[in-house]
Amino acid sequence: MTEPVVKAGGAAEVEREPYSKDYWDNVFEQIGRRPLVKLALVILAILYGSAIYAPLIANDRPFVLEAVDKQAYDDARRGLVGVTTSLRDLIESGREAYEAALRERGQDQTYATALEAERGALRLRLATMRSYLPSNDHADLDVFQRAFESLVDEGLAGERPLDEVVALRDEAKDLRKRYEPATEEGGEGRVLAEVRSYPLWESTTSLEVFFMVLWVFVLAWPLWNRLVNRLLLRGVRTRIRGARRAKFGLVFGVSLSAALVWAFTIGGSMTFDVATYKDLLTSGRIEASKAVFPPLNLGFAESHPGEPYREPTWLDESEIDEEGYYVRGPKVMQPDPLTGQIPKRRPVEVRYGEPERNATWRHFLGTDILGRDLFVRLLYGGRISLSVGILSTLMLVFIGVVIGSIAGYVGGLTDILLSRIIEIVQSIPAFFLILTCVAIIPEKQLPPIFTIVVFIALVRWTGVARLVRGEFLKLKEQEFVLAARAGGFSNARIIFRHVLPNALGPVLVAAAFSVAAGILTESSLSFLGFGIKYPIPSWGSLINESRAAEHWWIQVFPGFLIFLTVFCYNLVGEGVRDALDPRMKVLG
Numbered sequence: 001m002t003e004p005v006v007k008a009g010g011a012a013e014v015e016r017e018p019y020s021k022d023y024w025d026n027v028f029e030q031i032g033r034r035p036l037v038k039l040a041l042v043i044l045a046i047l048y049g050s051a052i053y054a055p056l057i058a059n060d061r062p063f064v065l066e067a068v069d070k071q072a073y074d075d076a077r078r079g080l081v082g083v084t085t086s087l088r089d090l091i092e093s094g095r096e097a098y099e100a101a102l103r104e105r106g107q108d109q110t111y112a113t114a115l116e117a118e119r120g121a122l123r124l125r126l127a128t129m130r131s132y133l134p135s136n137d138h139a140d141l142d143v144f145q146r147a148f149e150s151l152v153d154e155g156l157a158g159e160r161p162l163d164e165v166v167a168l169r170d171e172a173k174d175l176r177k178r179y180e181p182a183t184e185e186g187g188e189g190r191v192l193a194e195v196r197s198y199p200l201w202e203s204t205t206s207l208e209v210f211f212m213v214l215w216v217f218v219l220a221w222p223l224w225n226r227l228v229n230r231l232l233l234r235g236v237r238t239r240i241r242g243a244r245r246a247k248f249g250l251v252f253g254v255s256l257s258a259a260l261v262w263a264f265t266i267g268g269s270m271t272f273d274v275a276t277y278k279d280l281l282t283s284g285r286i287e288a289s290k291a292v293f294p295p296l297n298l299g300f301a302e303s304h305p306g307e308p309y310r311e312p313t314w315l316d317e318s319e320i321d322e323e324g325y326y327v328r329g330p331k332v333m334q335p336d337p338l339t340g341q342i343p344k345r346r347p348v349e350v351r352y353g354e355p356e357r358n359a360t361w362r363h364f365l366g367t368d369i370l371g372r373d374l375f376v377r378l379l380y381g382g383r384i385s386l387s388v389g390i391l392s393t394l395m396l397v398f399i400g401v402v403i404g405s406i407a408g409y410v411g412g413l414t415d416i417l418l419s420r421i422i423e424i425v426q427s428i429p430a431f432f433l434i435l436t437c438v439a440i441i442p443e444k445q446l447p448p449i450f451t452i453v454v455f456i457a458l459v460r461w462t463g464v465a466r467l468v469r470g471e472f473l474k475l476k477e478q479e480f481v482l483a484a485r486a487g488g489f490s491n492a493r494i495i496f497r498h499v500l501p502n503a504l505g506p507v508l509v510a511a512a513f514s515v516a517a518g519i520l521t522e523s524s525l526s527f528l529g530f531g532i533k534y535p536i537p538s539w540g541s542l543i544n545e546s547r548a549a550e551h552w553w554i555q556v557f558p559g560f561l562i563f564l565t566v567f568c569y570n571l572v573g574e575g576v577r578d579a580l581d582p583r584m585k586v587l588g
Helices: 023-032 035-052 070-104 111-132 139-156 162-178 206-219 221-232 237-242 244-265 277-283 374-410 412-426 430-440 448-459 462-475 479-486 491-527 539-543 549-580
Strands: 004-006 012-014 064-069 195-197 286-292
Touching (some): 023 035, 023 549, 035 206, 035 549, 064 070, 064 277, 070 111, 070 162, 070 286, 111 139, 139 162, 206 221, 206 244, 237 244, 277 286, 374 412, 374 462, 374 491, 374 549, 430 448, 430 491, 448 491, 462 491, 479 491, 491 539, 491 549
Antiparallel strands (some): 064 195, 064 286
């Protein structure tokens, strides 16, 4: 590195080294000079970003909910008697009689397990009640819980305090009456307090958090990378090149740390595909002072029974009146020629926070047979289709690089044997093999998405292997490899630390085309009904939801996204290939 230079003013400044570009600097510069490639990268970034952040863009769960769930409180309050009755039945039957009855029915649950289940059920109900009650109303519930759990402990010890359980059941009836909620402000009953919850965040998994944080770093790379290069690395090229691994490590390290923190603190998971918050808010069973939903408060599995196969709502033909009938277009109901009656329609239900019945943005890309919003399902479908392309490519590149490296570097009999294996695998019809495997492997043993990814990788690694083999045959006699051998380095170190980095150019080109091929394969399998199953969408399965010409939007929009993604990946692949080829260099 250049030493500091002291100028006339006495201040020491670091003299910047002359700008010298290495191999990858030239490659990225060549890619940046191709407008179509840059446009394709921007489109892919938008597609991946919309898939990663789909839960934050469209969801039927609110970010924040400050509300009183009267239904949940009432269910918990009434359930006190049911739990106590179940405990009474257990104590009355006793351990031997209970377990004997279960054995006759072929069940193996123990008496202790049943008692613990009742203890857990009571705790859950009391916790629900306490969450909506002020702290000064918890005393009677605490006394009741201690008495209940004491009886459970006695039952576990082999005792049968039947009289005490009967008395506790009467106490539960009294609590149920005394803890009735007030029907109106200032009325009789318990005044319930609002509870703040975060349903959407609680349903977000740590894996989703990892990719959300990672994608923020990726999209902001030009900004923060330039700041780091100027402020911390002072523009010195040797420092910038040496910091590349540290930058990648920082990006993945921060993303992984965020995911781990989320897993140990929030631990989010989505138990059900459909949430009921909007229905409860619409019916008044939940009274909310604050409910913040995503920009599109529609779930990917949320159905609207009054709007099956509704055309995009920006079209005049999609207008529906209050009774659920189409106003114009081919779907206008005509009287029956024999009876003269018009079939009844189900009116459109506008749930809490949704656009009005005929609003332009209600279902911008239409709906499917169950009235599920197609735009929302396209967002979530991209998570499957794009993931299959990326994961299958990573696997096949890994397999191809390892086998191709060994074949090209070792040579001899090993090269002949591996080359024959490559030729055998290439002779197998890849799509039909994948189709057969997906069709015969049970979903319970291996989900379809993993089956597709694994078998795409297992049959399509051969192209990468041949490219890597050819590069190794060319590079293994170069001076730097001979010097590494003379230095006593192991074969594994020479292969993966010295030769492989210089052979990655063709691999990157093949990887770009492989992602496009993986997306097409998944879409074809899902279209044929052997891929992703209901209710999880993918772009291929969405096309298969209707093949009728009158439902044109079902085929057009998912098909366009498949075409756009594959086209962009092909543009990127061609751009990388041209950038790596000195004969295709674009002069600035």
